[in-house]
Amino acid sequence: MYDYLIVGAGLFGSVCAHELNKMGKKVLVVEKRNHIAGNAYTENNNGIHVHKYGAHIFHTNDKKIWDYVNSFVEFNRFTNSPLANYQGVLYNLPFNMNTFYQLWGTKTPAEALAVINEQRKELGDKEPSNLEEKAISLVGRDIYEKLIKGYTEKQWGRKATELPAFIISRLPVRMTYDNNYFADRYQGIPIGGYTKMVKKMLEGIDVKLGVDFLKNKNELSALADKIIYTGPIDEYFDYCYGQLEYRSLRFETEIVDVDNYQGNAVINYTEAEIPYTRIIEHKHFDPVDTDHSIITKEYPTEWALGDEPYYPVNDAKNMELYKKYKMLIDKNHNVSFGGRLAEYKYYDMHQVIASALHFISKQEH
DSSP states (O other), X not given: OEEEEEEOOSHHXXXXXXXXXXXXOOEEEEESSSSSSGGGOEEEETTEEEETTSOOOEEESOHHHHHHHHTTSOXXXXXXXXXXXXXXEEEESSSOHHHHHHHXXXXXXXXXXXXXXXXXXXXXXXXXXXXXXXXXXXXXXXXIIIIXXXXXXXXXXXXXXXXXXXXXXXXXXXXXXXXXXXXOXXXXXXXXXXXXXXXXXXXXXXXXESXXXXXXXXXXXXXXXXXXXXXXXXXXXXXXXXXXXXXXXXXXXXXXXXXXXXXXXXXXXXXXXXXXXXXXXXXXXXOOOOSSEEEEEEEEEEOOBTBOOOEEOXXXXXXXXXXXXXXXXXXXXXXXXXXXXTXXXXXXXXXXXXXXXXXXXXXXX
16 A cells, blocks of 8 residues: 555656655556656667657756755756747847847847837837737837747747737847846756656656556555646546647657757747747757767647647636636545646746645645
8 A cells, every 4th residue: 555646757746756755655656658757758869868848958046946956966057048040040049139139230238229119119009919919019020020920820820910918928138148048047957868867756666657547547546545646637537627728749850960960959940931940959958979960840739639738728718627627626635736737837847846845845744
């Protein structure tokens, strides 16, 4: 008999399992996939650690969380400095003085601001009614057309004029020549990959892979006093109120016969005519000396049941639906729900780890 059954070996489930095991609790982890680490899973392919579910870059301002992940594995000093390719011209991201120089030849913050402010006037006093108008009101027409419009439309599968303005509440504009995408104090990639980190978390814990909890619910539930469920909340309740919506992704990964394909970990393709949103070159995350490289093209897709759920569509309709499911949670006394799928919430990795640690601190004193 186990004290806890944890459904899902992603970051939330694995952190919970590690902390409970440290307290002397007997824990069983079951995972539907044939691997641990959830969407952070990295696979060693001829020495290159491939991010199987898209680029995962760890960043946080929280020293406690940074120290926590570094207690399992050493992190490198990777800094995310993506580029945007629009019609064959490269621009630095996030929007900064390098980007403005590339767009307009401006060299000082005052010159760049003058161009942006002039272009922002296009809408006058009109309240932005969609994403396109909102973006133009924040950064002007040039940046919107070249670096936002096509990329966003591919991401969401809808025209920017049909997307609600609230999707982009702000667009950071940096008046320095700084290409570091994240403003957080700590940033890096685990040396040897995320799978290595999660494997360390799960050391000494019973883990069963390829086990679908929901298909064996009664039998597995009988094995433990308490359950922590990290899968999709609507699926747990048999979609009784209907399906929560997501956006999904499709990946095309290939080995290329050059040691350095694009010179950067991430290059976004911002024009609508190119179907993928970005190309990732994995060896730049955790540099290795090989005479080949591995790249992944990322294609956003509509989500249907059976597809991998990546991004929750947190619009009013879906949030109403989630609230209904959340009310059912309160009636399940020995089952707790946590993580991005169970909470129908977009989480960065540091946030999901903090959430799991907070959750455990409330469970066991």
